[in-house]
Amino acid sequence: MPTLDRQGDVFVLDLGDGENRFHPDWIASVDSALDEVEKAEGPKALVTAATGKFWSNGLDLDWLLAHAEEHRNYVVSVHALFARVLSLPLVTVAALQGHTFAAGAMLSLAHDFRVMRADRGFWCLPEADIHIPFTPGMSALIQSRLTPQTAHEAMVTARRFGGEEALAAGVVDRAVPEDAVRATAVELAGALAGKASGTLGTIKSRMYGPALELLRDTTDPMG
Numbered sequence: 406m407p408t409l410d411r412q413g414d415v416f417v418l419d420l421g422d423g424e425n426r427f428h429p430d431w432i433a434s435v436d437s438a439l440d441e442v443e444k445a446e447g448p449k450a451l452v453t454a455a456t457g458k459f460w461s462n463g464l465d466l467d468w469l470l471a472h473a474e475e476h477r478n479y480v481v482s483v484h485a486l487f488a489r490v491l492s493l494p495l496v497t498v499a500a501l502q503g504h505t506f507a508a509g510a511m512l513s514l515a516h517d518f519r520v521m522r523a524d525r526g527f528w529c530l531p532e533a534d535i536h537i538p539f540t541p542g543m544s545a546l547i548q549s550r551l552t553p554q555t556a557h558e559a560m561v562t563a564r565r566f567g568g569e570e571a572l573a574a575g576v577v578d579r580a581v582p583e584d585a586v587r588a589t590a591v592e593l594a595g596a597l598a599g600k601a602s603g604t605l606g607t608i609k610s611r612m613y614g615p616a617l618e619l620l621r622d623t624t625d626p627m628g
Contacts, residue, residue, distance in 0.1 A: 406421060406430070406431065406434050407419060407420050407421055407431065407434045407435050407438055408421075408438075409438040409441060409442070412591055412595075413595060413598075414447070414448045414449055414450060414595055414598035415449070415450050415451070415452055415591050415594045415595045415598060416438075416441075416442045416445070416449060416450070416451050416452070417451075417452045417454055417587070417591065418435070418438050418439075418442075418451060418452070418453045418454070419454050419455060419456060420435070420453065420454070420455040420460065420461060421455060421456070421457075422455070422456040422457040423457065423459070424459045424461070424462040425455055425459055425460065425461040425462065425509065426461070426462050426463060426464065426465040426466075426468075427461075427463065427464050427465050427483055427486075427508055428465040428468055429465075429468070429479070429482065431465075432482055432483070432486055435486065436486065436489070439451075439489060439490075439493070442493075442495070443493070443494070447601075448598040448599045448601060449495050449598055449601045450495055450496045450497070450498070450594035450595060450597055450598040450600075450601065451493065451495060451496070451497045451498070451594065452497075452498045452499075452500050452587070452590045452591050452594050453490075453497065453498070453499050453500065453512075453516060454499075454500040454502065454586075454587050454590065455500075455502060455503060456502070457502075457503060458503045458504060459503045459504045459505075459506075459509075460499070460500075460501045460502060460503050460504065460505040460509060460513065460526075461505060461506070461508070461509025461510075461512060461513075462504065462506050462507065462509055463506050463507030463508035463509045463510070463511075464483065464507060464508045477626065477627070480540060480626045480627055481623050481626050483508060484540070484542045484543075484620040484621070484622075484626055485620070485621070486512065487511060487512060487515045487542070487543075487546055487620050488515075488542075488617050488620040488621050490512065490515035490516060491515040491546065491609065491613055491616065491617060491620070492606060492609045492610050492613065492617060493606065493609070494601060494602060494603055494604075494605050494606030494609075495598075495600070495601035495605065496517050496518075496594055496597040496598065496600050496601070496605075497515075497516040497517045497518070497594070498516060498517065498518045498519070498520060498590040498591075498593050498594045499512075499513040499516040499518070499519045499520070499590070500520050500586050500587045500589075500590035500591075501513060501519055501520065501521040501522065501526070501528065501577065501586065502522050502526070502583060502586045502587065503522070503526050504526050504527055504529075505521075505526070505527070505528045505529070506527070506528075506529050506530075506531060507529070507530060507531055507532065507535075507537075508543075510528055510529060510530050511530075511543055511546055511547060513528070514546060514547060514550040514551070515546065515550075518578045518579075518590075518593060518594075519571075519576070519577040519578055519579075520577065520578065520579040520580075520581060520586055520589045520590040520593065521568045521571055521572070521576075521577040521579070521580050521581075521586070522568050522580070522581070522582070522583045522586050523567075523568035523569055523572075523580040523581055523582060524568065524582065524583065525567075525568075525583070526567070526568065527565040527566060527567060528565075528566045528571045528576055528577070529559075529563060529564065529565040529566065530547065530559045530560055530563060531563045532560070532563065533560070533561060533562065533563045534563040539560065540619075540626060540627050540628055541619045541622075541626075541627075541628040542616070542619040542620035542622065542626060544560070545615060545616035545619045545620070546616050546620065547559070547560060548616075549613050549615070549616040551574075551575065551576065552574075552575055555574045555575055555576060558574075559576070568580035578593075579593070
């Protein structure tokens with residue numbers, strides 16, 4: 406399960422050491438950690454990291470298949486997590502040490518910045534290959550954070566971007582050796598910890614207003 410640590414002004418949320426799929430309990434744990442971050446006073450920033458082969462492999466499809474009656478509520482909870490991270494009133498950095506797929510890739514896009522391992526691991530939106538269409542909220546999130554050309558390629562072709570390719574396409578902001586991913590993310594976040602404020606939250610909410618509106622739609626989240 407996710408754990409929260411603090412290094413000076415930087416909170417480090419470790420998503421776990423497995424595939425870090427979005428099980429309802431996992432989502433609740435992440436939300437609880439974000440509650441603690443938001444309640445903290447003074448300069449602060451957030452790094453979302455993980456340990457092992459994966460940063461996040463996205464939706465927990467096994468749980469979803471076993472709880473088909475919860476499909477709508479589950480999507481609402483995933484959307485709510487995306488919206489919360491996207492609009493947090495502090496700077497957020499995703500430290501991508503491993504594979505970042507599907508909803509995991511979308512969660513990384515909800516962060517302000519992304520630091521990715523350069524030599525191994527992929528960032529990918531595989532929905533076209535696994536025949537799961539993006540919800541309107543997911544589409545809006547992706548298209549609000551990537552250039553039109555990159556969003557089109559990522560969404561239509563399910564391309565797997567390595568670290569250097571992701572950097573060239575603007576998917577991530579840094580591509581560094583594996584042992585420097587978390588440290589680079591913490592350094593980047595720490596330099597911007599003083600930006601945390603209600604003003605920053607308002608700026609993000611207005612910047613990403615259309616995407617947030619769709620992500621917060623609980624009446625017809627799947628379109």
